[in-house]
Amino acid sequence: MKKQTNPLIYIFLTLWGILVLFPFYWMVMTAFKSYSAYNAEFIPQLFVSDPTWENFTQAFTAVPLGTYFANTVIFTLITTAVMLLVTVLAAFGFSRLRFPGRDLAFTVFLALMMVPSELVVITNFVTVSSLDLRNTFLGLILPSVTSVFYIYLLRENFSQVPDELYYAAKVDGTSDLKYLWKVMLPICRPTVITVTILKVIECWNSYVWPRLITDDQAYFLVSNGIQEIRENGFGRDNIPAMMASVVVISLPLIVLFLIFRKKIMAGVARGGTKG
Amino acid sequence: MEKNNYKGWLYLLPAVLFLGVFLVYPLIDVFIYSIEEGYNTASGTSFGVGLYNFHYILQDPHFLQALKNTFLLVLVTVPLSTGIALLISLGLSAVKKLRSLFQTVFFLPYVTNTLAVGLVFMLLFRQTPYSPGLFNTLLGLFGIAPVDFITGPYWAKMFTLCFYTVWVVMPFKILVLTGALASVKQDYYNAARIDGTGKLRIFTKITLPMISPSVFYLIITGFIGAFKAYSDAVAIFGTDLNAAGMNTLVGYVYDMLYGNAGGYPSYASAAAVVLFAIVLTITVINLLVSRKHVHYN
Numbered sequence: 349m350k351k352q353t354n355p356l357i358y359i360f361l362t363l364w365g366i367l368v369l370f371p372f373y374w375m376v377m378t379a380f381k382s383y384s385a386y387n388a389e390f391i392p393q394l395f396v397s398d399p400t401w402e403n404f405t406q407a408f409t410a411v412p413l414g415t416y417f418a419n420t421v422i423f424t425l426i427t428t429a430v431m432l433l434v435t436v437l438a439a440f441g442f443s444r445l446r447f448p449g450r451d452l453a454f455t456v457f458l459a460l461m462m463v464p465s466e467l468v469v470i471t472n473f474v475t476v477s478s479l480d481l482r483n484t485f486l487g488l489i490l491p492s493v494t495s496v497f498y499i500y501l502l503r504e505n506f507s508q509v510p511d512e513l514y515y516a517a518k519v520d521g522t523s524d525l526k527y528l529w530k531v532m533l534p535i536c537r538p539t540v541i542t543v544t545i546l547k548v549i550e551c552w553n554s555y556v557w558p559r560l561i562t563d564d565q566a567y568f569l570v571s572n573g574i575q576e577i578r579e580n581g582f583g584r585d586n587i588p589a590m591m592a593s594v595v596v597i598s599l600p601l602i603v604l605f606l607i608f609r610k611k612i613m614a615g616v617a618r619g620g621t622k623g
Numbered sequence: 624m625e626k627n628n629y630k631g632w633l634y635l636l637p638a639v640l641f642l643g644v645f646l647v648y649p650l651i652d653v654f655i656y657s658i659e660e661g662y663n664t665a666s667g668t669s670f671g672v673g674l675y676n677f678h679y680i681l682q683d684p685h686f687l688q689a690l691k692n693t694f695l696l697v698l699v700t701v702p703l704s705t706g707i708a709l710l711i712s713l714g715l716s717a718v719k720k721l722r723s724l725f726q727t728v729f730f731l732p733y734v735t736n737t738l739a740v741g742l743v744f745m746l747l748f749r750q751t752p753y754s755p756g757l758f759n760t761l762l763g764l765f766g767i768a769p770v771d772f773i774t775g776p777y778w779a780k781m782f783t784l785c786f787y788t789v790w791v792v793m794p795f796k797i798l799v800l801t802g803a804l805a806s807v808k809q810d811y812y813n814a815a816r817i818d819g820t821g822k823l824r825i826f827t828k829i830t831l832p833m834i835s836p837s838v839f840y841l842i843i844t845g846f847i848g849a850f851k852a853y854s855d856a857v858a859i860f861g862t863d864l865n866a867a868g869m870n871t872l873v874g875y876v877y878d879m880l881y882g883n884a885g886g887y888p889s890y891a892s893a894a895a896v897v898l899f900a901i902v903l904t905i906t907v908i909n910l911l912v913s914r915k916h917v918h919y920n
Contacts, residue, residue, distance in 0.1 A: 441634030471649030
């Protein structure tokens with residue numbers, strides 16, 4: 349059955365595509381305009397006539413963008429790693445092991461999934477402040493390392509691994525931990541990767557908690573960094589340099605997305621919530 | 624059969640500890656904070672227990688403004704974004720060529736930093752003494768006078784916020800709806816086509832009922848997400864949202880806790896409890912409505 353697609357559909361989709369891409373185009377293009385050229389425009393120009401790298405140099409020298417960037421990388425790596433350790437262990441306990449109170453504990457965990465972060469952030473702020481952990485990586489990381497939802501996702505996947513494998517491993521005298529590491533994780537790799545990617549996106553973009561818990565620029569993450577740049581940034585309203593910073597901040601996730609496109613979209617379809 | 628022992632708890636221990644300290648305890652604590660009157664952060668003491676904190680925030684003009692902004696944002700963006708997402712997903716499922724390219728492009732806003740791209744939107748919509756900005760230039764082509772969409776009249780600021788919010792939430796909705804449309808069995812369409820059913824009728828009688836669980840899922844998560852809007856507003860109007868008159872409920876909570884007007888965990892808690900009550904009510908209503916209208920297999 350051959351059917352001609354209505355060209356109006358293509359036009360509609362293209363229009364939305366332009367609407368999505370335009371801000372990205374604008375940010376990149378402005379980042380290459382010189383300060384004087386940009387400010388001389390009364391009517392905004394859609395093209396760069398004289399591209400320059402100067403704004404990128406500015407972004408790394410006039411403001412501590414490098415520090416924000418490094419902080420975010422450190423925060424993202426450690427948080428994701430610890431989160432994986434904590435959630436994988438818990439998911440393994442729930443799916444594979446038997447112990448008194450397991451089902452009750454799992455029900456309680458599921459119920460905790462409904463707790464909105466806005467409700468708990470107040471006390472967490474007070475807790476972390478009173479532990480003197482403001483402006484430390486520990487303070488940034490600790491409340492972000494557990495996610496009930498990821499435990500749930502991993503547990504569902506772990507439960508699908510046939511029991512026979514476990515008994516075979518037990519007969520061979522394999523310990524539980526070794527079984528988890530050598531058998532379970534390799535089989536469930538796609539889910540582990542999904543969880544990892546979702547967490548990395550979440551960490552890279554996190555704004556609220558870092559804003560509450562850091563007021564020393566040395567510990568700012570990129571989201572707070574960009575807000576700081578916007579409000580006190582380059583000493584003047586240097587839009588091209590701000591856009592260069594925005595490009596630098598946006599690039600890592602976009603590259604990650606283009607590499608792992610299918611995995612990320614499948615992962616978000618299963619476990620995403622933004623929206 | 625495995626031994627029935629307590630070793631399993633060891634595996635849960637890290638998760639239980641973290642959840643206990645950073646989720647369960649704060650959850651209980653926030654309700655206690657919200658009813659402690661005159662709580663002093665420094666001394667950790669309060670005058671007594673009562674509803675004064677709620678009374679206070681319900682009279683605070685900043686809170687009422689935040690409440691109004693949030694409700695407007697929810698009422699505009701949730702139907703709008705779900706509707707457009709449905710149109711786009713229908714379009715996507717009708718095309719073969721370039722579909723994957725479109726899907727990739729449409730998903731991009733999901734992986735961008737809200738604060739960073741918000742700055743670009745601020746730039747596109749704002750008006751300065753030196754330039755009307757791009758959006759106003761565009762409006763000028765249609766003979767519309769320039770308006771400052773960032774610091775100008777309330778409706779203009781609301782428009783910018785809604786526009787950006789829709790832009791940000793679309794990827795997730797398109798993704799979910801495209802998946803739902805792809806899973807509708809082709810048999811139904813074939814049968815309808817043989818019967819000579821019209822396109823609109825196919826849509827309302829087959830497609831919509833079949834994807835209704837996904838649509839309702841999106842409406843529920845959309846409501847919850849929009850009620851918790853905050854960083855989008857910060858991205859466009861800056862950190863001092865009260866001054867801009869564009870604060871949201873979540874923003875009010877954080878501002879009460881910290882920042883220029885901060886240092887009042889009790890008021891922040893009361894506001895958080897109110898927010899939670901609103902979200903819970905709306906979700907329950909949504910669930911009740913969906914039970915009547917959603918077609919679950």
